[in-house]
Amino acid sequence: MRQIVLDTETTGLEPEQGHRVIEIGCVELENRELTGRHYHVYINPEREVEDSAVEVHGITNEFLADKPVFRDVADDFLAFIRGAELVIHNAPFDVGFMDHEFSLLNAGYPLTREICGVTDSLVLARKKHPGQKNNLDVLCRRYGIDNSNRELHGALLDAEILAMVYLAMTGGQTALSLDEAGAGQAGGSEIERLSADRQPLPVLEASEEEVKCHREFLDRMAEKTQVVWDQRLNS
Incomplete structure (x- = not known):
């Protein structure tokens, strides 16, 4: 099964108020193991980033000035996620922004849920730990995952961390390390099925x-x- 763990950063909180996506980060899981494939891009939102948003992710208007606009990356992004199950923490936020970006292109792009499955890891966490805080930092502490590099939010780093949290939360798989390039290999092993035609013990x-x-x-x-x-x- 192919899964894409995804996160975005934005200019603000509401696409209905004209806010836009400024960063997309994705890492790929195949049969619950990181493949090393990822998608990462910064995007010129064609508008100002709110100061309150800069305080969260540190991405400034000056940094984004020479980055591609969404229409220039839309097809590559769509090709990377198409047909996968997306794993997103607080999925309605990110999916809402993604669908808003595609709708602005006026080119017949599909809604995210028409081409991908969507799993909200926040919903899973709330079911598993009812009545408790379940943001990404809390889940990292709960599952013993090192997020010491996460001084500010960043889409690719948060996607990598969420992948580790998701594997630990859904299957007890915690031995997962990232290499220098940001890819990783899960420490769990697949179940080995014995053939029905095998010699009897x-x-x-x-x-x-x-x-x-x-x-x-x-x-x-x-x-x-x-x-x-x-x-x-x-x-």
């Missing part, structure tokens, strides 16, 4: 001498206490 019977020794051992135990195994053997 040999059954080794106890020898007469082994049965005699076991009998003598049970007799010695019976001198001190009731021996349940002895009752079962004679039943």
Whole structure:
């Protein structure tokens, strides 16, 4: 199963108020293992970034001035996520912004849920830990995941961290490390299915001498206490 763990950063909180996506970060999972493939881009939003948003992610208007606009990256982004299950923390926020960006292009782009499955890891966390805080920092502490590099929000870093949190939260898989390039390899292993046509396992019977020794051992135990195994053997 192909999954894409995704995060975005934006100019503000409401696409209905004209806010735009300024960063997209994605990492790919295949059968619950990081493949090393990722998608990452900064985007010129063609508007100002709110000061309150800059305080969260540190991405300034000056930094974004020479970055591509969304229409220039839309097709590559769409090709990367198409057909995958997206794993997103607070999915309605990111999906809402993605759909808003596609709608602005007026080119017949589909809604995200028409081409991808969507799993909201925040909903999963709330079901698993009801009545508790379930933001990404809290989940990292809960599952023992190192997020010491996360001084500011960043789409690619947050996607990498969320991948580790998601694997730990959904399957007890916590031994996952990232290499210098930001890719990683999960420490869990796949279940190995045995073929129905395999040779039967040999059954080794106890020898007469082994049965005699076991009998003598049970007799010695019976001198001190009731021996349940002895009752079962004679039943």
